[in-house]
Structure formats: structure tokens, C-alpha cells
Amino acid sequence: MAASSTSYLHVSGISVDFSKSGKDIKSAELQLRGVQRLLGSDVGSDKTFHETFVPPMKLSRGDTFSLRLLRKTQFLRQNKHNDIDFDTGEVFRAYDTHEKHEYHKLHDGIAIVLSLNGNTSTEQAEPSASSSEESLELRPTTDKIFEMCPQFRTLVIGKTGVGKSSLINNAFGVNTVASEEKRGEVDIETEFISKQNDMFALHDSKGFEPGDEKNLEIVQQFIERRKDMGALKDKLHAVWLCFEIPRAGGRFLETGTTEFLQSKRDGKLGNSAFIDGYLAARMQTHHWLKVPVVVVLTKYDTFIDRVERTLDYSASSDDAIEKLTKQTAEAEREIFTKRLWEFAGSDIPYAMVSDKDGHKDKIAHLIQVTEDRVRQHVASEASVMAGVAQRVNPKLNIRTSIEVGKRKYWKALASTAAFKGKTVQACLEVLHTDIIRVWNFHDPHHYLESKEFKASVVDLVDKLDVGSIANPNRNM
Ligand SMILES: Nc1nc2c(ncn2[C@@H]2O[C@H](COP(=O)(O)OP(=O)(O)OP(=O)(O)O)[C@@H](O)[C@H]2O)c(=O)[nH]1
Ligand SMILES: [Mg+2]
Known part of the structure; x- marks a missing residue:
């Protein structure tokens, strides 16, 4: 294992301990030959972080190789950083002399250890060497997106039997949903992630029944808490409020549901309660601060059935009945939309869905409406995840592929x-x-x-x- 025969080294991991440095490091980047690699975006409370590289990074003599540490600063000042340069000659010497094949460096109280695996053979590189170098430098865009936002996180609200589980199943290809546990025992904080599709995290809530004001409060507080969470992955990306389309002339919506929609309209949902008046007023005009709520009208097929059953269609042909049903349903939908907008503001999106065959396009539309809102009001990474998580809208997969590629x-x-x-x-x-x-x-x-x-x-x-x-x- 003569030093002279080692043409390059594999760096298989790094650990950084800054607990004794008195500095508050937020994250770090390793820079090799001008290519950056983000490390430790999730620094532990013990002020250390470790990262393993699979495949390892290939280091040659004379490479420019450094560690950039980004510090937390107070008062919203610009991020500050320190660069620590590595001397590759020193790294190679450490590999040859250090029994554990590690390179140690102490810089301003920050202890850095690189784990090294040698290419101890000769100049003839193994075939895998070039591909590991490539994988280091050409990383899939999704690596970064998944790191920031591993799941599309939604809250689905709706009464028992309204069709939430069927909808989730159709939209995300997830069979068993939390309501397998007894209703009422499902905590809104419990996230459900299925092995069938781990790109999707579901929070489940019962609907707003008359006389149960507590649930409205639970839901509002949950949305509030999630909004205040710093990391995109913990934030709620969308809310689906599910109910069956009410018939014209009937009761419009349950009390809790109208209150929920009104609070959404008035900007009270997702806005912090303890901000001052000026900021609150400004925030209300900033839609991006609010969690998108989409009204989902379930069991569209039964709505159409009900419309058809109440028609006066004596002596009509099948075609005429179908036409009349469509017209009546459309008229009722318009009445509903008007009333919905009165309560929730005209910018509230809604979609009608059904789990019956022939209605997949409706669920695809719901996904599209949701993805649009998430992109506009939350973050593009979360909307990419909406596209990735869903399994009904192939057009959206194509668009998401392009978005990721671009x-x-x-x-x-x-x-x-x-x-x-x-x-x-x-x-x-x-x-x-x-x-x-x-x-x-x-x-x-x-x-x-x-x-x-x-x-x-x-x-x-x-x-x-x-x-x-x-x-x-x-x-x-
Ligand atoms: N006709 C029709 N039936 C539906 C539709 N969606 C769901 N159902 C039926 O309604 C019943 C309840 O559906 P679920 O999806 O379990 O309802 P849920 O909201 O998850 O109910 P909980 O888990 O109890 O809160 C089931 O028998 C479904 O087959 C629909 O679009 N049309
Ligand atoms: Mg269910």
C-alpha cells in the first residue's frame, strides 16, 4: 500500500463536531472540484452531524476540496459562512499513515473526520470508479426535493361515510386508511403513511357535526400549528373538506362547515393568532400564507341519481331524460356554487368526485386544482410532491417530470x-x-x-x- 501507488481516494463519510466551537452551525456543504453537496441540513441537538456517501466521493490529488459551514445569525441578517479548505496531500498522507484510514482536522474548535476508502490498487481504476464519480456530480433533482419534502401532506375532513377513504384510495392508490381504527380515536396529529405509497402523508379528521364545536377548534388549531412549523416537510400542504353536494332547497351546510369556510375566507385559518394588527392585515392579503382548502363534493353519482329520481319526466325518451338530468344537475351546481362563494369567498376551489367507474377524470381534476393551489400558495417542492404522490392524473406526472427536469x-x-x-x-x-x-x-x-x-x-x-x-x- 505504498503512497505513491494511490491515485485517488474514496471519501465514504464525514462527521463534523462543532459543540466546542461556540458556533451555531445551520448546515454545511462539501465542495469538490466546484460541485456542491449539501450536508447535515438536519443538525442534531448535540451539535454534530454525520453523512455517509453512497457511492463514495472520489478524491484526486490536487482537487479543490473544502467544507462550507453556514451559521445561524440573529436579527435576520444574511447567512454567514466559513470555508475550511482541505489539503489533499495531507488527506492522502493521513490515509497512508492512519490505521483507521481517517483524516482528522481541527479548525477553530470544529472537529472534522473524513472516512477514507482507498483505491489502493494501481493506476488501473476499477470500472465502478468512474460511475461513482458521475453519480456524485450528476445527482437526480428529486434527491433534493425529496430531502426537503418527502411527502405530500394533506388533511382530509369529512363525516363518517362521506367517502374519504374511497377518495384517498382512488387518488393515491392507498388502500387501508387510518379509519380502520375506531372513529373518534384517530388523533388528527397521527400521520398515516402507507407502504403502498410513501410519498403521501394523511391526517384524518371527522367532519363538523352540529353541537360538536370542539372538533372545529381542534382542526383550526391543528392547521395553525402546522403553519408555524419551519420545515416544508412538516407543514400541511393542502386541506380537503369533504361533504356531499346539498340539494337545492335543503339545508345548505352544517354549522361547523360554514364557520370553517368563513374563517378561511376571513384569513383566520393558517394565520398566527399572536401577530400584531398591522402584520395581520398584511398577511391576510398574502394568500401564500394560507393553507389551500379545496371543497370536495363526494358521491357525485348519488347526487345525479337523486336529481334524476325527482325529475318530472313523464312520456320522455331516455335521451331527453338524460339531457334534463344534466341541465337540472348543472342548475343545482350553480346555485350551490353561489352559496358556497357567499360563505367562503369566490376564490375557494371545489371539485365534484365519485368513486364509481367512469369518474376518474373528476378525481384527476381535483388533484389538478389542488396542485395548482399548492404551487401558488405553499411551495413548488410541495406541488411537485402532489404530482408525485397522486396516481390518477398521468398528465400531471408528465408535467411534473418536465418541471423536475427544468x-x-x-x-x-x-x-x-x-x-x-x-x-x-x-x-x-x-x-x-x-x-x-x-x-x-x-x-x-x-x-x-x-x-x-x-x-x-x-x-x-x-x-x-x-x-x-x-x-x-x-x-x-
Ligand atoms: N355511490 C357512491 N358510494 C360511495 C362513494 N364513495 C364512497 N362510497 C361508499 O360510501 C361508504 C363510505 O365510504 P368511505 O370511503 O369508507 O367513507 P369515509 O368517509 O372514509 O368514512 P369513515 O372512515 O367512517 O369516516 C362505502 O360503502 C363506500 O363504498 C361514491 O363516490 N359513490
Ligand atoms: Mg374512512
Whole structure:
């Protein structure tokens, strides 16, 4: 294991302990040959963080290699950072002399340890070496999005039997929903994440029954708490308020439901109670501060049945009955919309859904309406996750793929030296990973992300003879 024979090292992990430095580090980035890699966005209370690199990062002599530490600052000042440079010669020497193959560095009370795995062989790199370098530099955009926001988080509100579980099943491909437990025992804070689709987190609440003011309060407080959470992953991204479409002439909505909608309209939902008046007034005009609430009218098919049953259609043909049903239903929908807007403001979105065959497009529409609102009022990462989590709207998967592909991250990457010199195959692999993740197929064995499957996709591209990308080993 002579030092001279080691042409490069694999850095398989890093740990940073800043507990004795007196500094408050928020996050860190490792920078190698101008490519950044975010570390420890979730720094523990013990003021240390550890990161393992799979695959490891390849370090050559003479590489520019540094650690950037971003500090928390008070009074909303700009982020401050420290850069700690590594001397690669020193790292290589440490590898040769340190029994545990570690490199230790102490800088201003900050203790850094790099775990090293040697390429102790000769100049002949193993075939995996080049691909590990590629994976370091060409990371799927979804890595970053999933890190920030691993689930699309929703609260679904509605009375027992209104059709919440059926809707969730249809929209997200999730069979068993929390209400398997006895109703009333399900805590709104309990998040339900299914193995069938772990891109989706559900909070379940019963509806607002007359005489049960407590539940309205529980729901409002829950929304408030989630709004104040700092991390996007903990925030509530959307609320679905489910009820059956009320018939014209009947009672409009239960008391709690109208109160809920009014509080939404008046900007009381999702706004902090203890902010001062001036700020409160400003916040009310800032829609992005509010959690999107979508009204979901369930069991559309039974609504149509009810309309049809009450029609006066003596001596009419089937076609005429169908036409009249449609017209009456449409007229009732308009009456309902007007009344809804009176309570909740005209910007409240709603969608009618049904779990019966032939109504999938309605659920797809609900998803689209929701995704729009999430993008406008929450964050684009959360709306990407809405697109990823859902399983009824393939058009949205396509748009989300494009959105992910167009992200600044990719643009920046394409312009760096890191991108050039990569084989088309390496670039295709990263794109492949992003697309597979966005489509979120039920794939428990990760077959779609396997080497074999990627190879067959590249093969297919090759066979399609699509010009310049047909040679996967060609460099960019
Ligand atoms: N006709 C019709 N029936 C539906 C529809 N959606 C759900 N149902 C039926 O309504 C019943 C209740 O549906 P669920 O989805 O379990 O209702 P839920 O809101 O989850 O009920 P809880 O879990 O008790 O709160 C079931 O028998 C469903 O088959 C629909 O769109 N049309
Ligand atoms: Mg249910």
C-alpha cells in the first residue's frame, strides 16, 4: 500500500463536531472540484452531524476540496459562512499513515473526520470508479426535493361515510386508511403513511357535526400549528373538506362547515393568532400564507341519481331524460356554487368526485386544482410532491417530470464543467431516476431503478436510432 501507488481516494463519510466551537452551525456543504453537496441540513441537538456517501466521493490529488459551514445569525441578517479548505496531500498522507484510514482536522474548535476508502490498487481504476464519480456530480433533482419534502401532506375532513377513504384510495392508490381504527380515536396529529405509497402523508379528521364545536377548534388549531412549523416537510400542504353536494332547497351546510369556510375566507385559518394588527392585515392579503382548502363534493353519482329520481319526466325518451338530468344537475351546481362563494369567498376551489367507474377524470381534476393551489400558495417542492404522490392524473406526472427536469439545479449543472465529459449514459441515468421517481409506480423491489432496467432503457433508445443520443458512451 505504498503512497505513491494511490491515485485517488474514496471519501465514504464525514462527521463534523462543532459543540466546542461556540458556533451555531445551520448546515454545511462539501465542495469538490466546484460541485456542491449539501450536508447535515438536519443538525442534531448535540451539535454534530454525520453523512455517509453512497457511492463514495472520489478524491484526486490536487482537487479543490473544502467544507462550507453556514451559521445561524440573529436579527435576520444574511447567512454567514466559513470555508475550511482541505489539503489533499495531507488527506492522502493521513490515509497512508492512519490505521483507521481517517483524516482528522481541527479548525477553530470544529472537529472534522473524513472516512477514507482507498483505491489502493494501481493506476488501473476499477470500472465502478468512474460511475461513482458521475453519480456524485450528476445527482437526480428529486434527491433534493425529496430531502426537503418527502411527502405530500394533506388533511382530509369529512363525516363518517362521506367517502374519504374511497377518495384517498382512488387518488393515491392507498388502500387501508387510518379509519380502520375506531372513529373518534384517530388523533388528527397521527400521520398515516402507507407502504403502498410513501410519498403521501394523511391526517384524518371527522367532519363538523352540529353541537360538536370542539372538533372545529381542534382542526383550526391543528392547521395553525402546522403553519408555524419551519420545515416544508412538516407543514400541511393542502386541506380537503369533504361533504356531499346539498340539494337545492335543503339545508345548505352544517354549522361547523360554514364557520370553517368563513374563517378561511376571513384569513383566520393558517394565520398566527399572536401577530400584531398591522402584520395581520398584511398577511391576510398574502394568500401564500394560507393553507389551500379545496371543497370536495363526494358521491357525485348519488347526487345525479337523486336529481334524476325527482325529475318530472313523464312520456320522455331516455335521451331527453338524460339531457334534463344534466341541465337540472348543472342548475343545482350553480346555485350551490353561489352559496358556497357567499360563505367562503369566490376564490375557494371545489371539485365534484365519485368513486364509481367512469369518474376518474373528476378525481384527476381535483388533484389538478389542488396542485395548482399548492404551487401558488405553499411551495413548488410541495406541488411537485402532489404530482408525485397522486396516481390518477398521468398528465400531471408528465408535467411534473418536465418541471423536475427544468429545475434550476439541472440548468446549473448543465453549465458546469461537471456535466461536460459525462457520458450520455450517465446523464440518461440521472434523468431516468428522476422520471421513475416522479411517476411513483408501486415498485417495492426498486426494479425500475435497477441497473438492468436502466440498461434496457438505454438499449431501447439505441434501437430507436434517435440520432445523437444513440451512442450512450458518447461524451456530452
Ligand atoms: N355511490 C357512491 N358510494 C360511495 C362513494 N364513495 C364512497 N362510497 C361508499 O360510501 C361508504 C363510505 O365510504 P368511505 O370511503 O369508507 O367513507 P369515509 O368517509 O372514509 O368514512 P369513515 O372512515 O367512517 O369516516 C362505502 O360503502 C363506500 O363504498 C361514491 O363516490 N359513490
Ligand atoms: Mg374512512
